[in-house]
Amino acid sequence: MIDDSHIEPRLDAYRFYREAWDGYDDLCESFEWEIPDAFNMATYLCERWATGEDRTALFAVEADGGDTHYSFDQLDAYANQLANALTDRGIERGDRIAVSGTQRVEMLVTHVAAWKLGAVSVPLSALLGPDAMQFRLEDSETTAFVAHDDSLEALRPVAADLEALETTLVVGEESPTESETAFWDALEGQSSTFESVSTAAEDPAMMIYTSGTTGNPKGVLHAHRSMLGALPAVLMGQYNLEVRADEVNRTVVEWSWIGSLYLSLFPALYFGTPTVIDADGEFDPEREFELIERYEVTSTGGPATALRMLIQADSADRYDLSSVRVIVQGGEALDRDTATQLTDVFENAVIHEVYGQTEALQFVADCTALGVNHEFGKMGKVAPGHTVRIQDPDTGEPLEPGEVGEIALEYEDNPMCFQEYWKRPEATAEKVQDGWLRTEDLGVRSEDGYLSFRSRTDDVIISSGYKIGPTEIEESLAEHEAVASSGVIGVPHETRGEIPKAFVVLRDDSDASDSMKETLQEHVRSNLAKYQYPRAIEFVDELPKTTTGKVRRLDLRKREGLEPF
Incomplete structure (x- = not known):
C-alpha cells in the first residue's frame, strides 16, 4: 500500500481503497464527496509530493532507448520557473495556455504551471492540421502555446493570424523562429520558487475540445474539482480498489484527451506514483511490451484497437508481462475474443471496461475487487457518488431496467461534470436539461445494475479510439475545388473499429478516379487532424437530403447495409 500518511493536504474521502x-x-452507500472550497490541481498533483524525498513522477523514454527519471521535486521546480517566465510575459489568471499533447515532461510542467498561475490549460492533439489548429486557438483566445515539434507544422502557417497568441515556447529539435522561444531558454535564470495563486474548487482549470460531431468543436471547460470527481470511478476501474507502493502507470494515448489525462496521468500523480511516458507517437506493440517489462508496469490500457494490436503481435512471449495487474479499455467496444486473448497474454491482469465522455470524465467501471467483474457487452456499474438513469431520449422520462434509452447523469452537485461549453450557452443548455447531463449515448441497464452501450444518438465516428465528427470532414472536403457536396459516416473496420467513409459528389469537370480519391484524402489530412481523413471514398451522383437540404446520414448508413440508430 502506498504510504501517504505524511502527505498534506490530504482528502480522506478518496482513500477508501484502504478499507475493507x-x-x-x-x-x-457509504461514500460521500469531499470537495474543499479551496482546491488547486497543482497542489494535489505535484506540490504536496515535492517533499525532498526524490519520489519519481515520470520515467521519460528517450528516442535512443535511454530514459530520464523526473521527481516530483523537479516537476515542481520546473513548473515554478515556467510560471515565473509566463508571468514576465504578461500571462495572467484566467488566460488560456495551449499545450501540445505529446508525452513529454515539458507538457506536464506546462499544465502544472498554468494551474499555479490560475490559468486554464488547453491540451491540443499533435495530429491537428492548420485549419483545426487555428480554430481551436482562435476560439479559446489562447495567449501562450507550449508547442512540440509535432505541432509546429500546423501552427506556423496560421500563427500570424492569431491575434491573442503572444507567446510560443518550442519543445523538441526544431529551432525557434524570431517570434518563438525555446522552452528551456525561457526557464533559464528564472527562480525555482513561485507562490501559487489560491483557486476555488469551482475555478476553471482545463479546456478540452470535443470532436465536433454536429458542427465546430466545442471547448469543454472543467473546474479544478473535476479531478476529484473522477477518482471514485478511477479507483474502481484503473486501480481495482488498490493503490500499491510499486504502482507504475502507462497509457499509449497522447495527452490531449480525457482518458490519457484525467483517467491515467493525473490520478497517478494524485496518488504519488510514477507514469512511463514515450514521446514517440507511433504505437508499436513490441515497444510497449519492452516498456512494460523494463519498468514493471502495473496498469495500462488504451482503445480496443491498440489492445487488439498487442494480442496480434507474435512477440509477447519474449517479455515478462507478469507485473501488469489491470488493463483498462474505454472509448470503443471490446469484443469477447479480444478480452479473452488479453487474459492469455497478461496472465496476472484483470480486464476492466470503463465509460465516460469529455463532459463527464468517467462514471461507470468494472471492479473485480468489488465483485463487479467484466461481463461481455457491458461497461460496468455506476461508480460511487454518481446517479445515472436511462431515459426516453425525446421526453426525458426515466425508463425501466431492460429498456433502451439515453444514458443520463445527474448533474447538480456532481464535481466530475464539466462547467460549460466555452462561449456556447445554448449548447450547454442542450447538454444539461432538468438537472441531468445527456450523454447522447443509447444504453440499457440490467436488473443487477450493469450498464451496456447500444449506440450514439448523434453521428460520431469512433476510429482507433478517436472520436471523429463527420461535419468537420464534410466542411474540409467542401473547400476543395473538385467537390460539389459530400456526406460522411462511419463504416466498420476490422482493426480500427470504424473508419470515416465519404460519399462525394464531384463538380462536372472533375474526374472520379483513384487519383482524385488520394487527392481529397491528402487535402483533408493536411488541414484537419491526421486521424480524421476519410479512409474510404465513394463517388456518387447525388446525396440523400432532407427538405431543408441537410445530408441524411441515416440513408447513407442504410446504403452501406448498416443497422440504423
Whole structure:
C-alpha cells in the first residue's frame, strides 16, 4: 500500500481503497464527496509530493532507448520557473495556455504551471492540421502555446493570424523562429520558487475540445474539482480498489484527451506514483511490451484497437508481462475474443471496461475487487457518488431496467461534470436539461445494475479510439475545388473499429478516379487532424437530403447495409 500518511493536504474521502468493503453496494452507500472550497490541481498533483524525498513522477523514454527519471521535486521546480517566465510575459489568471499533447515532461510542467498561475490549460492533439489548429486557438483566445515539434507544422502557417497568441515556447529539435522561444531558454535564470495563486474548487482549470460531431468543436471547460470527481470511478476501474507502493502507470494515448489525462496521468500523480511516458507517437506493440517489462508496469490500457494490436503481435512471449495487474479499455467496444486473448497474454491482469465522455470524465467501471467483474457487452456499474438513469431520449422520462434509452447523469452537485461549453450557452443548455447531463449515448441497464452501450444518438465516428465528427470532414472536403457536396459516416473496420467513409459528389469537370480519391484524402489530412481523413471514398451522383437540404446520414448508413440508430 502506498504510504501517504505524511502527505498534506490530504482528502480522506478518496482513500477508501484502504478499507475493507462487503461489496459494491456497501461502498456506494457509504461514500460521500469531499470537495474543499479551496482546491488547486497543482497542489494535489505535484506540490504536496515535492517533499525532498526524490519520489519519481515520470520515467521519460528517450528516442535512443535511454530514459530520464523526473521527481516530483523537479516537476515542481520546473513548473515554478515556467510560471515565473509566463508571468514576465504578461500571462495572467484566467488566460488560456495551449499545450501540445505529446508525452513529454515539458507538457506536464506546462499544465502544472498554468494551474499555479490560475490559468486554464488547453491540451491540443499533435495530429491537428492548420485549419483545426487555428480554430481551436482562435476560439479559446489562447495567449501562450507550449508547442512540440509535432505541432509546429500546423501552427506556423496560421500563427500570424492569431491575434491573442503572444507567446510560443518550442519543445523538441526544431529551432525557434524570431517570434518563438525555446522552452528551456525561457526557464533559464528564472527562480525555482513561485507562490501559487489560491483557486476555488469551482475555478476553471482545463479546456478540452470535443470532436465536433454536429458542427465546430466545442471547448469543454472543467473546474479544478473535476479531478476529484473522477477518482471514485478511477479507483474502481484503473486501480481495482488498490493503490500499491510499486504502482507504475502507462497509457499509449497522447495527452490531449480525457482518458490519457484525467483517467491515467493525473490520478497517478494524485496518488504519488510514477507514469512511463514515450514521446514517440507511433504505437508499436513490441515497444510497449519492452516498456512494460523494463519498468514493471502495473496498469495500462488504451482503445480496443491498440489492445487488439498487442494480442496480434507474435512477440509477447519474449517479455515478462507478469507485473501488469489491470488493463483498462474505454472509448470503443471490446469484443469477447479480444478480452479473452488479453487474459492469455497478461496472465496476472484483470480486464476492466470503463465509460465516460469529455463532459463527464468517467462514471461507470468494472471492479473485480468489488465483485463487479467484466461481463461481455457491458461497461460496468455506476461508480460511487454518481446517479445515472436511462431515459426516453425525446421526453426525458426515466425508463425501466431492460429498456433502451439515453444514458443520463445527474448533474447538480456532481464535481466530475464539466462547467460549460466555452462561449456556447445554448449548447450547454442542450447538454444539461432538468438537472441531468445527456450523454447522447443509447444504453440499457440490467436488473443487477450493469450498464451496456447500444449506440450514439448523434453521428460520431469512433476510429482507433478517436472520436471523429463527420461535419468537420464534410466542411474540409467542401473547400476543395473538385467537390460539389459530400456526406460522411462511419463504416466498420476490422482493426480500427470504424473508419470515416465519404460519399462525394464531384463538380462536372472533375474526374472520379483513384487519383482524385488520394487527392481529397491528402487535402483533408493536411488541414484537419491526421486521424480524421476519410479512409474510404465513394463517388456518387447525388446525396440523400432532407427538405431543408441537410445530408441524411441515416440513408447513407442504410446504403452501406448498416443497422440504423
